[in-house]
Amino acid sequence: MNQEQLRPTLEAIWQDYLTLTPQARQIHDLLASCNPQVVTDHIALRTFDLPRVGIEQLARPFEEAGYGACGEYHFPVEQLFARHYEHPDPDLPKLFISAFHVDSLDDEARNIVHQLVSQIADTELQRDDFSCSGRHWKIDFGTYQQLLALSEHAAWVAAFGFRADHFTVLVNALQSHRGIDEINDFLLQRGFHLDTSGGLVKGAPDEYLEQSSTLPDPVEVGFSDRSALLPGGRYEFVRRYPRPDGRLYQGFVAVSADQVLDSGGFRPPGY
Numbered sequence: 001m002n003q004e005q006l007r008p009t010l011e012a013i014w015q016d017y018l019t020l021t022p023q024a025r026q027i028h029d030l031l032a033s034c035n036p037q038v039v040t041d042h043i044a045l046r047t048f049d050l051p052r053v054g055i056e057q058l059a060r061p062f063e064e065a066g067y068g069a070c071g072e073y074h075f076p077v078e079q080l081f082a083r084h085y086e087h088p089d090p091d092l093p094k095l096f097i098s099a100f101h102v103d104s105l106d107d108e109a110r111n112i113v114h115q116l117v118s119q120i121a122d123t124e125l126q127r128d129d130f131s132c133s134g135r136h137w138k139i140d141f142g143t144y145q146q147l148l149a150l151s152e153h154a155a156w157v158a159a160f161g162f163r164a165d166h167f168t169v170l171v172n173a174l175q176s177h178r179g180i181d182e183i184n185d186f187l188l189q190r191g192f193h194l195d196t197s198g199g200l201v202k203g204a205p206d207e208y209l210e211q212s213s214t215l216p217d218p219v220e221v222g223f224s225d226r227s228a229l230l231p232g233g234r235y236e237f238v239r240r241y242p243r244p245d246g247r248l249y250q251g252f253v254a255v256s257a258d259q260v261l262d263s264g265g266f267r268p269p270g271y
């Protein structure tokens with residue numbers, strides 16, 4: 001992917017994400033009506049840690065277009081490894097790609113995931129817009145439920161395929177709302193439902209990062225034997241704080257003041 005194709009590809013990921021997250025359109029429009037611009041801090045993509053679809057595979061077209069690998073994150077409880085990518089153009093959103101550790105599954109579930117991924121055509125893997133190419137396999141509802149009992153992340157990818165799980169608004173760049181509490185109040189007053197698990201706000205100023213997010217929109221998904229309403233995408237909000245060197249913290253987990261970037265073992269604040 002060259003530089004000229006980058007913005008159209010990011011736009012395609014956004015448009016696909018809106019079909020998973022209709023509330024993001026409403027919230028984006030509300031914010032756009034009272035701000036010169038609504039800046040996306042990052043786009044979150046989900047995958048499995050298998051060679052055909054691993055983080056490197058999803059990142060490849062973006063690296064061709066100038067993105068570079070930055071922070072790495074381990075979430076042992078969720079069996080996730082994640083890496084974030086930044087572009088030299090600070091106006092472009094960061095990418096946060098999380099991959100589920102398939103070998104953590106039992107034999108039967110591991111075989112299911114391998115079997116799903118094996119159905120992806122080689123030509124599809126070459127697409128620059130693979131990150132919003134959706135699901136490439138057939139799956140029945142019982143198999144989805146079997147995976148859901150083991151991993152929310154794995155089941156989400158099995159049901160939806162390769163799409164953005166969330167976009168995140170950079171609250172720092174809003175003129176209408178200065179803090180994460182103000183944006184939360186604004187959304188709650190308008191009837192949006194926010195994720196309160198682990199607290200309405202994850203992180204703190206002295207951890208350089210405060211985040212909140214909506215609950216996922218329910219989305220109808222077609223399985224081979226039935227359809228079902230599943231949690232789709234969510235819209236996230238982040239306020240970043242400067243580190244001691246004066247630069248805004250760009251990482252993806254809240255860190256306490258005496259920690260450095262390697263955050264192994266810390267729960268994601270909704271990442």
Ligand code: NI
Pocket residue numbers: 042044096166168236270271
């Ligand atoms: Ni995020």
